[in-house]
Amino acid sequence: MLRSHTCGELRINHVGQTVTISGWVQGIRDKGSLLWIDLRDRYGITQITIETENASKDIVDIARSLGREFVISVSGKVVERYSKSDKLETGDIEINPDKITILNTAIIPPFTIEDETDGGDDLRMKYRYLDLRRNPVRKNLELRHRLAIETRNYLDKLNFLEVETPVLIKSTPEGARDFVVPSRMNPGEFYALPQSPQTFKQLLMVGGFDRYYQIVKCFRDEDLRADRQPEFTQIDCEMAFVEQEDILNTFEGLVRSLFKTVKGIDIPTLSRMTYADAMKYYGNDKPDIRFEMKFVELNNIVKGQNFKVFDDAQLVVGICAKGAAEYTRKQLDELTEFVKRPQIGATGLVYARYNSDGTIKSSVDKFYNEEELKKWAAAMNAQAGDLILILAGEENKTRKAMSELRLEMGNRLGLRDKNTFACHWIIDFPLLEFSEEVDSTSIGETGGRWHAKHHPFTSPKPEDIALLDSDPGAVRANAYDLVINGVEIGGGSIRIHDKNLQAKMFSLLGFTKEEAQAQFGFLMNAFEYGAPPHGGLAFGFDRLCSLIGGADVIRDFIAFPKNNSGRDVMINSPSPIAQAQLDELAIALKK
C-alpha cells in the first residue's frame, strides 16, 4: 500500500507517529523559510509543512518542483500544528516529511479542482475524470452508493431477491423508442435494450419468485430533455400475493428508511391523494405539497358580472398567496408575463390584493365591487395581507397554467426549501388516456388511439372493469405514483394476471390479436400456467439521488453522463465503426 493513512484521517492522537500518505497536490504555499503542501485524496486534505532551512535539500527541491494535481506520496512524522485550522478535519496536525516521492506529474488542469470551479458544464463533462475529483461531485456519487446499499439491505431483510434480468431483449412497439442491437449470429434480427424489466419481473412472479427487486439500467431512445438520459437506473420491484395497500406500505417503508439512514430525517407516514384530487387542487399529477396554496374553483362566484373573460371561461380558478398582498406592480407584471409565456399559455392574470387594512383591490375593479371581491376572499379563505391570483379559460389548459403559477409563487415565497421533503402517494390514476397524435409506434390506427397511462399490463380497478367497453376513459387503474417535492420519484401498479383481461387490454390499445401474440405472446402464454396476483413499482434512481442530494439535475449524480445529444463528450461516443463490423452484422449505412 502506498500509504499508511488517508489524507482525511490523521488527528491529534496520531501526533508522533510516522505515517505515509498519498494523494494529489491541492496547493502549495512557499514563504521561503516555510513551505506548505495541501495533499488531497477522497477522504480529505492534510497539510505537509517543510521548514526549508532544516529539511534536506532533496525534499525542498522536490517540493519546489511540484505543481497542482501532481500525485505524490509523503512519509514523515505527524506533529501538532501551531495554528490549528477548524476548516479541515485534519486541522489539528500537519506532517513534517522525511521523504516525498512523485508518483506522477500533472499538467495544469483546464479548470480548478475546487468546490466552486471555474469550469463550465461542457469542459467539466469533457474532463469528467477531473470533475470527479471535486468534493461536490464525489459526494453526490457517495450518496448514490449509500442509497443503493441501503435499498438493497432493506429489501433483502424483507425477503426480496435481486434477480438480474437480461439487457439484450426484444423490441416492442409499445411505449418509447427502443435502442436496438443487430445480431451477428442471426442476420437481419435485432435485440432491443430494455426500457424496463417489466415483462421479466412479471414472469418472475409467474415463476414463484414472489418478491423481486433489481437496481438496473434501462434505456430509452427519446429526444433528450435537460433532465433525461438515454440510459438511466431504476430500482425495480415486484411482489406477488399482494394488493395495492401492501405495495404502498412496503415501499413507503423503504423511502422512509432511506431518508432516516442516509439523511437522518424522519419522514411522517405518507398521505395519499387521488389523481382526480391532484388535478382538481393542484392541476398536476405530481403536486408539490411542501406548501398548500390549493386551487379554488370560482365559476359559481365570479360569473354573471359582465366580465367577458370570466363569463366565457370554462374554468375560473384561483390560488391564495399568503402574505403577498404587498406585491408591487412590477412583481405582479412579472407574474402576468410569466403566465403569458408560450409554454404556460395563459392569456392574462387577474389578481386581487387583500390589503392589511382590510380593503380589497383587484385588477378587475371595473367589474367587481368590494362586496363581490369579499366573496372571492371568503371562498378562498384569504386573510388580510394575502394576494389572490386568478386564471380563466379552457379547463385543462387553465389548470396546467395555474399549476405552473402556483409553483412559481411557491418559489417566490420561499416555500420550496430543498432540505424539506414532502412525500406522498398519488393513487387511482386513469387506466387509459386518449392521444390524438399518431406516432411512429402507433399500431394499425390513424386519428389517435387509447394509450396506457401507465403501461399495458396495469390492472383496471375491479369495480371499473364494466366501463372498459362503454367509457374507457373513465376506468381507474390500481396504479400509483410516489411524489416527493413535486417530482415523480416512483410509480407502479397492480398488474393484470388474467390472460383474457390482458388480451382485452391489448385490443383496446389497438393491437391486433396477431400483433399482441407476436410481441407479448410469451407473457400471455405464461399467464395460462398459473399467474399469481401481483404488482410492483419502479423508482427513478437517478432522480431519487438528485432529490435526496438536494439538486435539480440528475446528471450531477451520474458518474459519466451523456449530453443532450446523447453523446459522451469525454470518450467521444457514439462514433463511426469499421466497414468490417457493419459487414459482419449484415447492415449498411443509409446515405
Added chain:
Amino acid sequence: MLRSHTCGELRINHVGQTVTISGWVQGIRDKGSLLWIDLRDRYGITQITIETENASKDIVDIARSLGREFVISVSGKVVERYSKSDKLETGDIEINPDKITILNTAIIPPFTIEDETDGGDDLRMKYRYLDLRRNPVRKNLELRHRLAIETRNYLDKLNFLEVETPVLIKSTPEGARDFVVPSRMNPGEFYALPQSPQTFKQLLMVGGFDRYYQIVKCFRDEDLRADRQPEFTQIDCEMAFVEQEDILNTFEGLVRSLFKTVKGIDIPTLSRMTYADAMKYYGNDKPDIRFEMKFVELNNIVKGQNFKVFDDAQLVVGICAKGAAEYTRKQLDELTEFVKRPQIGATGLVYARYNSDGTIKSSVDKFYNEEELKKWAAAMNAQAGDLILILAGEENKTRKAMSELRLEMGNRLGLRDKNTFACHWIIDFPLLEFSEEVDSTSIGETGGRWHAKHHPFTSPKPEDIALLDSDPGAVRANAYDLVINGVEIGGGSIRIHDKNLQAKMFSLLGFTKEEAQAQFGFLMNAFEYGAPPHGGLAFGFDRLCSLIGGADVIRDFIAFPKNNSGRDVMINSPSPIAQAQLDELAIALKK
C-alpha cells in the same frame, strides 16, 4: 396481503391459529373421505387436509376442481398432524381449510415442477418461468442474490464505492467483438456495449475514487461455447495507491468471506503460483490443485535407450496416479483413446505400473528394463501401487495434452469433489503473447502480432521493462488470476499509469499513434493530469455462482439465459424490427 404466512413457515407452535396461505397446487391426493392438497410457494410446501364428510360442499367441490399449478389461497386452522412428515419443514402441521379461493387456473405444464423434472433443456428454457418454480433453479438464484449482497457489504465496509459506468460506450477494435447500437440522433454512428468497464474504472482512479467496485453486466459478441453467454456479469474492482500485494490480499479476503458467510466454509490462506510454474507442473494456467499429480519432466532419464518416440520428443513428461497400478488393460486403453482424441492430440500414451509386489511393468518394456523403470519411479516419487503415465512430443502440445490427462485421472480417481474448494493465485503472467492469426480486429499488420495477454492497460513488471524492445515475449506482467478448482474465477493486473509507457504498449500491439489516439486518447489524456498508481481485477460472477453452487453450467445460475445461438427462446429474441425503426436509425439490412 393475500396471505398471513408463507407455505414454508408454519410450525407446531402455530397450531390453533387461523391463517391464510397462498401458492401453487403441487399435488392433490383424493382418498374419498380424505383429500390432501400440497400447496407450494417459494418458501416451502404446506399440506391442506380436508375431511370431505365434515367439510362444506363448497370446499370439497373447489378442492376437487383443482389441477396442478392452480394458484389458490387457503384460509383455515393450523392443526397438528397425526402422522408427521420429516421431509417437509412444515411436516408437523396441516391446515383444515375454512375457505379456498382459486386465484388463477393453470393448464398442465409441459414438464413436472419437481426437483428432478422430466423437461429437457430446450423445453425448460422456452418455459423458463415454469422452470424457475423448481427448487434447484430457485436455490441457484437465491445463492446468486446472497453472493451479490455479501460482496457489496464486504466491499462497502472497506470503503469501496459502487459506481455505475455507462452501458452505451464506444467501440474499440482491441479484444473481442463488440455489440453495437446505432445512434438515431447521430446517424451513421454507433455506441458499443462494454466488454468490461476497464477504461472507466481507470478514469475513476484518475478521478480520485481510489476504491471502486461494480457488479455489472458486460457483453461480448463471440461465437458461443457451452459455458458462455453474450451478456454476463462481473464483479469489477479497482484500487489506487496499491501494489499487487494489496490487491491480492484484499480480494482474497473477499473470496474467503464469501465462502464463510454463504457456505460456512473456512478457506485457508491462498497459495500463489507463478504462471511459469503452473505451465511447468500442470501444463495449464488455471491448475486444479484439489489434487497433486504434478508433471515430472523425464527427458534426462528416458532418452538414449533407442526408443525413438522419446528420443525425438522435445518433451517427455509424466504424472503419477496414486493407487492406480491395478488399472485394467481396458482402462488403460480408454486413457490412450482419450489422449488420442483430436482435441487432445497426443499420438500415444506410455504407462508403467508400479505393482504392489514391487515389480514395474511398462508398455515399453522392449526399450526399458526394470532398472530403468525404477529410475522413472524414483524421479516421479512413485510408490508400489501407483500408475505412471507418460506423454511425449512437441513441448507446448504435450503439456496441454498432459494437463487434460491429469484432469481426466483426477476425475477417475475421485479427486475433484465439487464440495471441496481449492483456491489459489496464479501470478507473473507474461505481458504479451504472439498470435499468428490475423483476425478481423488486427490492426495494420499481417502475419500475426503481439496481443496483450491480459489487456493493453496491464503494467509490465518494472524489472522487465527493459526487455520490451529486445524480447517482448519474456516480459512478465503484474497480472494475476484467481483460480478455484481449475476454473479461472477472476483476473486482473496492476495498470500502466504513465502516459509514455501506455503509448509504447499500444505501439507494441500494432496501433499507430493515430489509432491509439482515436480509440484511447481520452485515457492517455487523462494520464497527463495526475494518474495515481492503480490496479484491480474482475471476477466472473456467473461462474463464481455456479462454482460455489457446485454446478458446471453458468446458465443454471442466470434467470433468463440465452442459448448457444445467442437466442432467448422464451421471448423469441432477437427478432426482425420494423422498417420504420431501421429508417429512423439510418441503417438498412444487407441482402
